[in-house]
Each structure stands twice: as C-alpha cells, then as structure tokens.
Amino acid sequence: MKTWRRRAMLRLASDKAKPLSKVDRFFLPAVAVSSLATALLAAFYKQFESVLKPAQATTRQQPIADVIAYRVPKAPISDPDSPVWGTIKEYRINLADQTITRPLKTTVPKQPITVKAVYDDEWIAFLLIFPSDKPSKQAIKVNEFRDACAVLLARHPAKPEVRFMGTADNPATILHWKADWQADVEEGFQDIEKAFPNVAADFYPPLKGAVADGKPPKTVDIMSGAVRWLAGLNAGNPISEPVKKSPVEKIVGKGPGTIATTPTQDAVGWGRWLDGHWRVVLAKKLRASDSNVGEISLEPGNVYAAAFTVWFGGERDRGGRKNPSMLQTLLLQ
Amino acid sequence: MPKVYNWQIGREMDYWYEAARPRRQAGAVFDTNKCIACQTCTVACKTTWTSGKGQEYMYWNNVETKPWGSYPMGWDVNILNMLGPQRWTKNGDKYVYQGKTLFEATPANERVLGYLPSDIEYAYPNRGEDETNQPLTNEKFYLKLPHDVWFFYLPRICNHCTYPACLAACSRMAIYKRPEDGIVLVDQLRCRGYRECVQACPYKKVFYNHVTRISEKCVLCYPAVERGIWPRCMRTCIGKIRMFGYVNTPENADPENPLDFLIHVKKVALPLLPQLGLEPNIYYIPPVHVGNVNFLRMLFGPGVDQAIQTYRKAMAGRDTELVAALVLNVSADRIMTKFKVVGGSEVAGYDENGHEVVRVPLKEPTVVRPFFDEKLQTFRHNIT
Numbered sequence: 001m002k003t004w005r006r007r008a009m010l011r012l013a014s015d016k017a018k019p020l021s022k023v024d025r026f027f028l029p030a031v032a033v034s035s036l037a038t039a040l041l042a043a044f045y046k047q048f049e050s051v052l053k054p055a056q057a058t059t060r061q062q063p064i065a066d067v068i069a070y071r072v073p074k075a076p077i078s079d080p081d082s083p084v085w086g087t088i089k090e091y092r093i094n095l096a097d098q099t100i101t102r103p104l105k106t107t108v109p110k111q112p113i114t115v116k117a118v119y120d121d122e123w124i125a126f127l128l129i130f131p132s133d134k135p136s137k138q139a140i141k142v143n144e145f146r147d148a149c150a151v152l153l154a155r156h157p158a159k160p161e162v163r164f165m166g167t168a169d170n171p172a173t174i175l176h177w178k179a180d181w182q183a184d185v186e187e188g189f190q191d192i193e194k195a196f197p198n199v200a201a202d203f204y205p206p207l208k209g210a211v212a213d214g215k216p217p218k219t220v221d222i223m224s225g226a227v228r229w230l231a232g233l234n235a236g237n238p239i240s241e242p243v244k245k246s247p248v249e250k251i252v253g254k255g256p257g258t259i260a261t262t263p264t265q266d267a268v269g270w271g272r273w274l275d276g277h278w279r280v281v282l283a284k285k286l287r288a289s290d291s292n293v294g295e296i297s298l299e300p301g302n303v304y305a306a307a308f309t310v311w312f313g314g315e316r317d318r319g320g321r322k323n324p325s326m327l328q329t330l331l332l333q
Numbered sequence: 334m335p336k337v338y339n340w341q342i343g344r345e346m347d348y349w350y351e352a353a354r355p356r357r358q359a360g361a362v363f364d365t366n367k368c369i370a371c372q373t374c375t376v377a378c379k380t381t382w383t384s385g386k387g388q389e390y391m392y393w394n395n396v397e398t399k400p401w402g403s404y405p406m407g408w409d410v411n412i413l414n415m416l417g418p419q420r421w422t423k424n425g426d427k428y429v430y431q432g433k434t435l436f437e438a439t440p441a442n443e444r445v446l447g448y449l450p451s452d453i454e455y456a457y458p459n460r461g462e463d464e465t466n467q468p469l470t471n472e473k474f475y476l477k478l479p480h481d482v483w484f485f486y487l488p489r490i491c492n493h494c495t496y497p498a499c500l501a502a503c504s505r506m507a508i509y510k511r512p513e514d515g516i517v518l519v520d521q522l523r524c525r526g527y528r529e530c531v532q533a534c535p536y537k538k539v540f541y542n543h544v545t546r547i548s549e550k551c552v553l554c555y556p557a558v559e560r561g562i563w564p565r566c567m568r569t570c571i572g573k574i575r576m577f578g579y580v581n582t583p584e585n586a587d588p589e590n591p592l593d594f595l596i597h598v599k600k601v602a603l604p605l606l607p608q609l610g611l612e613p614n615i616y617y618i619p620p621v622h623v624g625n626v627n628f629l630r631m632l633f634g635p636g637v638d639q640a641i642q643t644y645r646k647a648m649a650g651r652d653t654e655l656v657a658a659l660v661l662n663v664s665a666d667r668i669m670t671k672f673k674v675v676g677g678s679e680v681a682g683y684d685e686n687g688h689e690v691v692r693v694p695l696k697e698p699t700v701v702r703p704f705f706d707e708k709l710q711t712f713r714h715n716i717t
Contacts, residue, residue, distance in 0.1 A: 101504065103529065104442035141452045142531060142541040180546075192387060192543045195452075205384050219386055219544050229385025232545030235521035240545035257504050316449075319527035320504050 065303060065331030067091045069117035075125040076118070077283035078270040085127050088116045093308055095323035100164050101256045105321045113325075115308055119332055124298055125269075125283035126151045126175075128308060135273040136313025137179040140195035145318050146180040148311040151282050152253075153296050156329060158305035163327045165253030170305075171294030174251040174259065175267050175282040179313065182247035182271055189220050189242040205229060238265070247271065248282050252294045256320070262290040298332060306330040334436065337496060340583050341607040341634070342430035347437050348610075349444060349501035355515035358495065359553055360580035360614035361567060362595050362602040363488055364662065366621055366644070367574040370396045370462070370486040374566035374575075378490075381565045382552065387544025390455045393551035394566040396488040400628060402461030405454040405537050412535040412609070413631070415446060419608040421635045428635045434610025435498055435535060445498045445533035466625065481624035487632075488574070490566060491538040491551035492605065492613030493517050499550070502533030514579075515614065516553045524548050535609045561668045561684060568666040576662045578669060580614055589671045591658045591682070592616075599655050601640045601647075603633040621645055653677070656695055665691035 068089065076082030092112040098105045114129040128149050139146045153173045154162045166172025183190050192199055193216075200214035204226060211217065219230070219242045227233055232240030238249065238261045248269035253259040266289055271280035288295035298304060309324040311317035334347035378394040395404050403409055412435075413419070419432040435446045465484050469476040493510075497517050500508040507523035508530055510516070519530070519539070524547040530539040531548060539550040554564035562568070567575040578592040586597035595602040595616070602616035619629050621641050629637040647655040657680035661672055667690045669682035674695075681692045706713050 102442065102444045103502075103504065106442055139526065139546055140543050142455065142528065143449050143451050192389070195543065199389065201386075201389060203384070204386055205380075216386055222386065226385070230387065230542075230545050231385075231521045231549060232524070232542065232547045237522050237524065237545070237547060239524070239526050239547055240521075240542075242544070257506055319525070319529065 064329075066328035067093075067115055067117055067306060067330045069119050069124055069330060069332045071300065071333060072118045072120055075120040075123045075283065076281065077123050077125045077268050078281060080127060080270060080272045080279035080281045084118065085116055088118055088127075091115045093325045093328065095308075095310060095325055098320055098322050098324060100161075101320055103320055105315075105317065105323060107315070109310070109312075109323055113308060113310060117330065119286065119298070119300070122285055122287075123283050124286055124332070125281055126308075128278075128280045128282070128310075130278055130280075130310045131276055132273065132278050132312065132314070133276050134314060135179060135278065137183045138190060138195065139180045139313075140190060140192065143316070144195070145313040145316050146178055146311070147278060147313040148176065148178045148317075149278070149280050149282070150174050150176045150309045152305075152307040152309065152324075153284075153298070153330070154305040155296065156303045156305045158327060160327060161255075162305055163307045163324060164256050165259055166255065166294075168254050171296075172253045173284070173288070173294070173296045174253055175269070175284055176249045176251055177247055177269050177271060177280050177282050178249070179247075179271065179278075181244050181249070184242070184244040185247055189218070189244075191219050191242075192216065250284060250290070250295070252290070254294065260293070262293055262295055264289040300332045302332060304330045304332075339434075339496065339610055339612045341604050341612050342434070342610060343424070343427050344429050346434050346496075346610050348496050349436065353510075353512075354495065354582070355510060355512045357513070357579045358515035358581075358614055359493060359558060360515075360578065360592055360616065362576045362592060362616045362618065362662075364574040364618040364659065365485050365487060366618060367572045367662075368396065368486040368488055369572050370398065371571055372396055373569050373571050374488060377565040377569040378551075381554070383549075385544075387542040388540075388549070389543075390452075390458075391540045391542075391549065392458055393538065393540075394488065394490045395458055396486050398462045398464060398484050399487050399632070400461075400466050400484065401464040402459075402487075404458045404460070405450040406457060406460060407454065408450070408535075408537040409606070409632075411448060412446075413606075415448065416609070419631075421608075423635070430608055430610075432608060434608070435533075436496075436501065436610055444502045444504070444529070447498065447502070447533040447535065449528060449532040450537060466628075483620075483623045483625075485620035485623060487605075487617070488566075489536065489538070489605075490615060491517065491553070492536060492611065492615045493551075493553055494614065495612035496610065498533040498535060498609075498611055499530035499539045502529040503527075504529060511555075514555070514558060516555050516558070517550070518552060518555070519548050519550055521545075521547065521549075535606065535611070536613070558668070563666045563668060568663065570663045573663040576658075580616075587671075589673065591661055591669060591672045594654075594658050594672070599643055599652075599658075600636055601643050601655065603636050603640055606632060607634045618644060621648075653695065660693055660695060661691070664693045667691075 076084045093115050094112045095109050097108050116127040136147045138144050154170050162170050201211050201216045246268050248267040250262045250267035251259045267284045269282040286298045288297040306328045307325050309322050311322045335351045336345045337348040337352040339346050374394045383391040421428045438446045465482045467479045507520045526547040539548050542549050563577045567577045580592045583597050586593040588598050601618050604613045619633050619637050646652050657674045661682050670685045671683040675681050682690045684690050
C-alpha cells in the first residue's frame, strides 16, 4: 500500500475513535435546522410576494417603455418628411396575424414596421413606415381595398384583449388613416369616373332633365334633394361623406365590432408612398375632445398601452382582416 | 357554432347565431311558368330605390334566363362548385339534405363560404337572355331547333333568408333581421364597407355602392309593407306571377293563408337552392316544360317532381283550390293573409283584419264578338 494512503487511513481511524464534543452535538443540528427554515421561508415569501405586494400603477413605476414619444417644440402632425422625424429614435415593431375573431388573417408580414413618436404642448404624432409594393389608394370597385394603418391607445396597464379594439372598461382610442380618404382630400372626391372612366347615365333623380352628354354630375355637386339616393350619406355615415377634411378618422372602440366614429373629428395626418413604402403620420390632440365617449387624454411623463395595425389593400385586407402588433407600452418622455 | 333547425333541408345545421325566428316572416311565391321577362319588376325597383349615383350597376330585382343567364355572371354555378357534393335522401315523405351547407363548409378562417365577384361579373346583367339550353343546328338552308330546347325566366330579389349569410358574415353586426316581419336590412350608419356580406351572400343580392362605399340591398319596400301594401316589384308584375304575404313554418302552416297553401299544403312552391342552408323566403313554382328535371332539382331541391305534377293537375282543371290561390297573384296590392273559394267560381282574398281585399273569377269570361259588326257596319278581329 502506498505511503500516503496508509497515513490517511490511520488519521480516519483516530477521528472515529475521538468522541464528539457537547458543542458539536447540539450546535451543528441547530445550524442545519435554522438554515432549512430560512430557505423555506424565503421560498414561501417569493411565492406569495405578488399577492402581498401587487404591482403599482405604472405611471408611478416608470417601466422600460417599448416606444418613447419624445418632446419636440412643434410636432410635425401632417408631414411624414419633416426633418424632425430624422432626429427621433425609431422602433421596429413586428406585426402579428389576427386569429381572435373571424374572419381571420393568418399570414404575417415578413418585415417589421418602423414607429416613431413625438409630442408638443398640444399634439402627439406617430410616424409609421410600412412596406407596400404597390399603393392601393382606391376603394370604388367592389373588389378594391385600400391600404390603411392605425394607432391604438388605451390606459396602462391593459389586459391583452385591449389590443383588439379595447374593452368596455378600457376603451381604445384609434387613429385610422385610409389611403382612399387621403386621395379624396388630395385630389378631390374619387368619384365613380375614377374607376369607370366611360360611365354614362341618362338620369339621376331628382335632377331635372337628362344628364348632359351622359356624363353624371360630380357627387359633391349633387343637390341636397338627391342625397336621398345616397343612403349612407343621408344617414350620416362618415365613410360615405364625399367631402373629406382629414385622411385620419378618430374612433373609439370597446371590443371587436364596436368601433364608432367620435363626434369631434380633430385627428390629422398624412401619408406619402415612395419606393415601396408608406410613411404615414397620424396625430391627435393630447387633451381628449370626446372624453365623454371614451377618448383617452395623454399626459407627459405617463405610460400608456399602444398597438399598431396595418391593412394591406393588395391582400384584400379590411375590418378584421389585418395585421396588428402586440400591445406595446408608450411613454411620453 | 350553435345548431339551428332548417325545415327546407329537413335537419339541424350550424349557424353563426342561435335561432331567432321573427314574429312573422315576409315572403313571396313566384310562378316561373308565367314570367315573360318583361323586366317591369326590375324597372319598378330600379326607379324606386337604385337610381342614385353609385347604384348604376345594382339590380335588387333582376330577371335572368336559365340555364345560361346569371347576374352577377355565374353566381349560381360558382357557389355550387365551391360547395361540393349536394346529396339528398328520402326519409318517409321528407327529404333530408346530406351535403354541407355554406355554414358547414366554411373554411376555418372565414365566417361563411363565399366569394367576391369582380366588377366585370356585374357588367352584363342581360347576358344569356333568351338563350336556350342547346345551340341551334345548322342545316343547309335554315337553322334547326333541337327537339327539347327549353329555357325559362327566373326573377330574383333578396330572399330575406331565415338564416342570412350576409348577417352572419358581418363582423360589425351592421345587418339585422327585423323581428316584426323578418326583412333583412343593412344599417346604413353602422356599415363600414368591408363587403363581407357581398362575399357571403350566395345569391349575390347585397351590393357595394361605388359612391357611398358601403353595402346596400333590397329592403322589400318595408315602408309599404308596414302599411299592408305589396313591394313595388310585386305589385307592378304584369305577368301576374307573384304572390306576397307572410310564410309560416310547416308545423304552423295555415291552409287558408295563400302562401302557406302553395308552399306547405300543395308543395308547388319551392325555395331557390335550399341546399345552401339559408332557408330563403322567396319560393318558386318550377317551370313545367323544362326537359332536364335534374337542372330543376339542382335549383329548387328534390321536391320539383311532385310540384310539377301538382301544378299540371291544377292546369288541367282538376284542383280548383290551387287554381284559386294562383289567380289571386297580383290581383290586388294589399297583403292578403287568407283566401277562400266562393261559390265554386270565384276566389276572395282577405287582409289580416278579415276585410275582403279582392274577389276575382276562377276563370275569366270569354266574349267572342261577331266578325261583322252590324251596328257600325264594319268587320272586327278578335284579339286576346
């Protein structure tokens, strides 16, 4: 047997023979028991910490925001090409499918969209940049659908379902930009002749006599009596209004299928399509003008829930056929 | 999806909402044997409701020639192709549909199986008009008609279905079925122009307005119906092919109600494409002269053979009551909920208060005038 091994065995034998002291006999088990109890208590506390100490409102917590809106002297509320946007940090946000309520959209865009946000004393403005190989700016023919995008704003913290048009207890304020509305503002109402250049008609009641040269009058020129034959317009539906003032509609939603145009339409914005991308600005006033119907007011220093959605007209997107983002946190820095 | 009972297919089926039948259901019977495709109904509707800008292509009422006519183009064959096999079996004296309805054949990401026509498909409302089921054969000096050449006219409006596909497809809930009369309407304030209804309606009777950019459809002239008056397309029918009123379910059928009598008692009036599962409320008396009964079975379901037999019997003068119900067609413009044969030679129609609305002879008297008019000293020709 080797020397080192023999020595070790001798030492072990001598230890065994030596009786334990009183301190060793009581102190060591006590240390072991108290360590175990401490560990158990720590685990127990961790388990119930969330119950004992609920999360505080994030307006006080100041979490790390997904998107920060930066304060600027004057927000470019209708200019997607303003140099102000060049100085603002951009956020890349992935769009998801829509699989909550049918009809679904199960395809997902390959590229994320770019989002920037700024605010001043009166307005908050968002710049959304998303790809669109060919802009769809018309919704006149039955199978034509427009490009569109939207920003959803709601109180924070928000349940996940707020992402889909808000909930009854946390209504969503939605800014909805429509490419065809912008064409109506930019070039005048996109009448039936835009889609059907050779359209001819003999008569539209109650216009007197035949229509000159078979060419129908412009919708915006139709006399008030004839508006009865434009049922949507007669009912006051904003979709049917030929004289558009802004390409952005301000909407409040309290769940899927509930969105309603707010009484005060003061949201603004503008889009520019260039090189396969839309650059769209959507802006609203910080102070809600329709708080009685659930519009949100925004205050600097606070955090809000936000989501961004794109409708690709070329893919026949409309209504629930859309690509929304997940719910993000928005901080007005 | 909830289960609802559809008596036209003899079984329960899936539907987007729970069953909620209206207190009474407005409906009509069209006798295709009498339709001459004069399009008076089409014009009456057009001038009343769809002469505005953006409605130029809309025909809430149209009359198409079958088998080749269709508006929008191919609406029927397109949806039948998408639906797949449509088999019926007979269970006692009742037919049960074994295939899938539009709601049962719906893809997982949609609400209702359907398709969106293009503007080109709406461009030719008269395509196929007066075209026969076979081409004429070219002889040396003339065109020869094949022996069994046939076609017939199919007037179509919104069916104001019991289970409307347009209503099921609208995620905005902008389409509603009135509980008081079952008329299906598009809320012009709520609609946002998604066109899910245009896509879902298999009969393609919801239309997109190019100018207001929202959907519109037949309103069954509800302002008139509310006052007990027939819709415009029905009361202007010069061929007197139409009977308007209220339809009950088979178990509640009233034999004195002209519509129930034609649909449930005599079973001569059949729904259009019942296999789609919408329980449409416009019923058709099938044309008796069509050579291909399979074509009619496809359009009106398996009850066609019996309906043709019953109708022929009446035309041969062997069913006075049925003739009585048929001669009431467009005899007045007031809604009749009862009818009665009076004295074996006349039929009377009554409104819901029991007031007599109209009384017409079962057989129009024929007067033959002498060829030479002695009084005026002139010859006359009799015309019909």
